[in-house]
Amino acid sequence: MPPIVDQDKDTLLAVLAQAGLTDISQIQPLANGLSNHNYHIETPTAHYVLRENANAADSFCSREQELFYWRHLAKAKLAPELLWVSGDQRYYLSQFIFAQSLPSLPIASQFAPLMEDIEGREELVIEKRIAASGIDTLEQPEVPRKPSMASLYQDLSLQDLSLQYVAWKDLEYQCSAATFCQGETHIEAWLQSHADIKLAADPLAWYQSEQLVLLDSLTPNRVHSLLLQLLQQLRVQATGPYHISITEQWQEYHGQLLAFAAADKGEAWQNRLTQLLCIQTQIQGWAAILADCLVEPQFCHRDLNPHNLLLKDNRLYCIDFEYATTSHPLCELAVVLATHQLTPAQRHLLVRQYLAGHPGLTSGAIKAIPAAIEMYWVFAVYWALLMAAHTQGERQQEYFEWFDHFWPLISHTS
Missing domain, CATH: 3.30.200.20 (Phosphorylase Kinase; domain 1)
Incomplete structure (x- = not known):
């Protein structure tokens, strides 16, 4: 600086x-x-x-x-x-909180062997299904015995890896709903490739099984566990006298934008407003999906991006409460999924553990997570355009750049 x-x-x-x-x-x-x-x-x-x-x-x-x-x-x-x-x-x-760094293993190079093994097993599962169907009459090769997760873990030779230390703010990452869904598809395919994993009647029991404990242990750091701990602590906080739903927030931001549209904010501002107006039907659909899975609102910080979190003594502290209110429980989950560098496995674990037994959400709330991520980025572009309406010159151009940065993260945009 x-x-x-x-x-x-x-x-x-x-x-x-x-x-x-x-x-x-x-x-x-x-x-x-x-x-x-x-x-x-x-x-x-x-x-x-x-x-x-x-x-x-x-x-x-x-x-x-x-x-x-x-x-x-x-x-x-x-x-x-x-x-x-x-x-x-x-x-x-x-x-002032003296933030600490997070110990982390390198992701790309060290975990590539595991990911290659996962992809190879997916191909084996496909081959077995073809053979069982009888559609392909060619002789099927013998499927080798699947190694255990424990042996995979040992093969990574983690004891030989050197830890890196990462500042929490450096975990910043932009994850769209499409990216989240792609990761979920990959992890679900991998889980289905393990015949010894059985869905129990109690989801909590399933996620405490040996296989998923090992999946958790293979993550490069404890980001998802620390975020889960914070989310669980925040959701039991008193709601206070303030409240706004996702639909109400959208309508409030939209009303402010239309008020500015009556004034001359310039061609660059107006062009971006036109872009936003073109996806109003989709926004309405995402808001409706979220409304349908809500049982009861909770306290929400609503801006738990890495720059608003501080790590000290193995726990997270929040800063910046400008958007804090009582709102939809998926607001909190969507923010951390959208803004933190998490592996697909970490997102998978965080989602299931956050939703398990959540009193404020329906049992089918997991299907609404993509919509929650979409609405996070929708609110981000509304914010950028509204801030641009309040400023001029270089500062306004900076907010235009933020709008352009957030815009591709929303589905069905060019």
Whole structure:
């Protein structure tokens, strides 16, 4: 990050003085959020984060609502402590958490032998099915005995691998609904290729079976387990007085866009609005799918991307509560699936473990996950276009670029 200029420093020092901090050793810009600016503040005895809220983001969130949930989650030890808020709610001072890195095995090179073996077994399963059907009268080759998962695990020689350490923010990844579905197809085919895996009447019992425990142990890191732990902790938090459904959120964003459309926001802005208007029928369908699987809403952070999570002492803490509210339980799951670098196996495990016995969702909610991921990216393009409507010049162009980046992640777009 470039150093802050003297004028900015003087402003920040004045704000910090209001917060009761005067003996400042250092002010260091942190990686900016897409809407706000954050600074690491150091004194001789402590470390803090000062956040400066962007004016444009005020149209997306209620600061009272944001602060309500931040304070609530801080009491639950799921967020940094909020220490001070300026009278105009433009600046927040909070505890600084020294985030730790995540130990991880290399994915591509070290797990390629396993993936090749999985693909080879899928071909064997197909051959066996052809032979059983009697359609192909040619002599079928003998199918070799399938090795156990335990032997596969040993063959990887994991003891010879060196661990990498990854900052949580570096797990950022964009997963579309189509990519998620492709991964699910691959994992399901692999599971079906193992005749010794039987679906029990109780899904929990099945996912505690030896085979899936081994599948979990073959993942390159514990990202999915840490995310699951956080999601399970968040879903039992008090909902508070705030609530919005996915359909209501879509309608609210859409109404704001149409209001801006009445003004002249320029050709570049209008062209992107036209793109968005062309998929309204699909958006309506995704929202309806999600409404159909909802039993009861829960507390949702709604922006659990890697930049809003901090790892310390083997647990995750949340930051940035601008979008926190009571909403659809699949909102939370969709965000982490859409924004984190997870293997297909990790997504598979995370989905089933999150949904197992979830009181707020129907038994068929798993079929709605692609729609939930679609709506996450739909809201992302709405956000980008609305932010562009509030800004001009280079900053506006930056939001146009975000729109163009998110747009291909939505299905049925070019």
